[in-house]
Amino acid sequence: MTRKSPAQTSADAAAITRASRIVTAQITAVAALIVALVVVVSVIYVVRQSAPRERLEKPPPGQTRIYVDAQTVLAALVIVGVGAIILASLLSWLIARRAVRPLGDALRMQRTFVADASHELRTPLTVISARVEVLKQDLDAGEDPGENLDELRADVAALGDVITDLLLASSPREDTAEPYAVADVIEPAVDDLRLLGTPRGIRLNVTIEPGISTRVPPATLRRSIVALVDNAIAHSPDGSSVEVSAVTAARGRFALAVTDHGPGLQGIDRYRVFERFAHSDAGSTREGFGLGLALVRDLADRNGGRIEVTDTSSSGTTFTLTLPTG
Known part of the structure; x- marks a missing residue:
């Protein structure tokens, strides 16, 4: 599930509520003007007909005439008019909420894309x-x-x-025309990230089973690798190592595992680390996971895969990304 920071959620809700109120006020004003016009015309008519000639004439034999008090009719018109305005206001509020909902969705998508x-x-x-x-x-x-x-x-x-x-992330997933070897993407991506580990003496070790191929877009696979390895480097002690491996899994899939030798997950459930802006309890060595792992989960879902924490302890943590082979 996509999560936003409390500040962003509050700002979005305030913007949607403000827009709803403006639309409601405009629709209610127009409706009130129409109702008021109808009531005024009706009042004028009733006043002019309050003393009809027929009332001064004796009704013919066999006929019965019913006369309604003008004040009663006027009161009824006023009540009906006020009720109509109130009903129009409520309906306007409901319609406005539905009308601005797409704007809220668009705002949320914009914030998500920027983040x-x-x-x-x-x-x-x-x-x-x-x-x-x-x-x-x-x-x-x-x-x-x-x-x-x-x-x-x-x-x-x-x-x-x-x-x-x-x-292209919001578009339906399309398989590449031809499968490619995952090693052609994994190895260059990890080689680039060595530049981030070298200053801290962190070694990146790669093991890839030969013959694994996939149709997952190369850029998507690279983004996933970069996010997982970058997360592992960030939470590894100086002078340690990060292991990256890719092996064939069951049901036409392959498993990409990234293991660090940090203190493990502390103060946060292993399932919540994939939520946006998830944070561990105060005092934990892993203070926050930001967006990286949430993005990997989104990429995995979009391409028919999954990401999970397969092991965590005081000796380190292993994240395993499973994707379809090609």
């Missing part, structure tokens, strides 16, 4: 920044920057793929 894009672009930009720093060191040392330039170009291309995948 997702901000999170998804953070790690690739950090990798590019680290790559530029390595390139600068090569240039200062008089070394050939060709290899790092090629890697930097590949990082920029991967960033473009992430942006494209974000834009």
